Amino acid sequence: MSGSQDLAALPARGERTEEGIDLARAERATAELLRALGADPAGDEEALRQTPRRVAAAFGQLLTPRPFDATTFPNDEGYDELVVVHDIPFRSLCMHHLLPFHGVAHVGYVPGERIVGLSKLARVVEWFSSGLQTQERLTAQVADWLQDELAPVGVGVALEAEHLCMTLRGVGARGAATTTLARRGAIRDDPDVGAEFRARVADRGGR
């Protein structure tokens, strides 16, 4: 892997249509949704007039990942223990209800020949979060991408999230949190390394 990974090498994140995001169309659809909900964006309520534009822009922002270079450096010191970045905040949209799920990610790896810029672990989470997702797929995509691109000894990804679709609506399970875990390489196959990853996550308050 070169020192700077071209974004084009990043695979697709959550569900996207062939056309990508059409803001004008999203705006028209939001105006129609408002009318279906009994609100008139062209009516007397001034605060509603820009709502279709705002909603389209909000979804556009939530679904558009920020480009970045996945900078790596030679592992000259031969560092061969776990590196974990804890409590990376993330937000995504559940593909079932288009409502946010949000929480924190703990991303760890045991380096091979290269180490990666720490912020890039957070950027990869953001990249795959910026789409219509399930928490399981998001977790697995982050782990698979790091395992494929860094060729590390192992990768571990743990996510804790609140899904608004099940806390604020539907079953209304306030306070319910969902945890997911994806392990690759030695973090999956070597019990000691796997236990170390789980202990580090737990030490920081993860479950």
Ligand SMILES: Nc1nc2c(ncn2[C@@H]2O[C@H](COP(=O)(O)OP(=O)(O)OP(=O)(O)O)[C@@H](O)[C@H]2O)c(=O)[nH]1
């Ligand atoms: N596995 C998984 N399920 C999710 C995720 N986000 C939302 N869901 C679930 O997707 C399911 C969709 O189920 P449906 O029965 O079609 O939808 P619904 O009638 O709105 O269901 P309720 O949420 O139970 O009211 C719900 O159980 C959600 O909790 C996720 O990231 N992973």
Ligand SMILES: [Zn+2]
């Ligand atoms: Zn949902």
